[in-house]
Amino acid sequence: MTIPSFVIGIAGGTGAGKTTVARLVTENVGESVTRIPLDNYYADQSHLDLREREALNYDHPSAFEWELLREQLATLLEGREIQMPQYDFEVHNRKEETVPVEPTDVVILEGILALYDEEINEMLDLRLFVETDADVRILRRIQRDVIDRGRDLEGVIDQYLSTVKPMHEQFIEPSKKHADLIIPEGANSVAVNILEEKVQAEVGGDAPRDWERESPEQEIADRVALDDE
Ligand SMILES: Nc1ncnc2c1ncn2[C@@H]1O[C@H](COP(=O)(O)OP(=O)(O)O)[C@@H](O)[C@H]1O
């Protein structure tokens, strides 16, 4: 049984580069990392038809099933398997199938509001916010939504102006205050290399387990005290 020793949250606006950062910092560590896309926890909307689902606001915190995410993250932290929901962006709904996910040394939760929920924040050991200019993000999003998510240009622009941008300003940007580190421009190599080293150390078992580790505040206080001696 593996009890995860390090849980990272990666938040930031749409198109900021969250998924890319998560992928780059974990691609060389094999199967010892579990990635949890927050998108998989969009609430089930099967009671609505496609038209109604298309019109929903997917950038408001109420779009997500937080209770399920809290439960499943806690289950992984206890060393037990979860059945993770899957999401289908083309039909705006959760898929019927789930995938079994085993706990691993490192767990990464990644999504626009990964640093929004207080209880989730408490479960994270490292909180990252990826910060990229809004014009770069919308250009990336147009490209992705049209090519990968089966959307048309007009719809992407309407959605951006009506919900994505206002919700970013109201909920996502303010969640930055919970971050321990802010990563500029998405996949920036210095940040990725430092994080990759940290993940490697956790996976290799060099790092102290949770119960051996002092709180980050205490670690800093100890080091400041040492420097002052
Ligand atoms: N630093 C970067 N430079 C150039 N392109 C990037 C950078 N970071 C991410 N991208 C690209 O931007 C797009 C959106 O990145 P993604 O990681 O999917 O964003 P998010 O998960 O935040 O929505 C992808 O096509 C990705 O390759």
Ligand SMILES: Nc1ccn([C@@H]2O[C@H](COP(=O)(O)O)[C@@H](O)[C@H]2O)c(=O)n1
């Ligand atoms: N049915 C849906 C569900 C979500 N979205 C958008 O996805 C964005 C979050 O994903 P990122 O990879 O961009 O972080 C979010 O901004 C939602 O608007 C959607 O378009 N349709």
